[in-house]
Amino acid sequence: MELQAAVPKDWERVCILGPYSNDEAAMKTLGFNWPVEKHSSISYNDGIALLVFVRDRKVVKALEDPRRSGDFSDLSGRCFPRxxxxxxxxxxxDDGWLRLVPRMEPDTSP
Structure with missing residues (x-):
């Protein structure tokens, strides 16, 4: 899954917030204040992960992604450049969740 193609808006990085993330967790992850509890059900919903798309220290889009479709929650608190x-x-x-992990670039060093 390539998020650049899936979310064409102008963004620089995507940050992931897992279930039960609150405003404090969002601030720590994003590096700026954003009221996640006002804009999402992530603080009380364990069935989603929140993908927060950021440009210039501003949220341009936030998507609640159902964990049953592919679980980003192991990446909670991490950001990835576009x-x-x-x-x-x-x-x-064993727990039945389909985990999503970063695609690793092949090592091309000699």
């Missing part, structure tokens, strides 16, 4: 916002599904774990 050109690195590529994710793949990890093998199905």
């Amino acid at each position: 050109d690195k916002a590529q994710f793949v599904q990890q093998a199905l774990p």
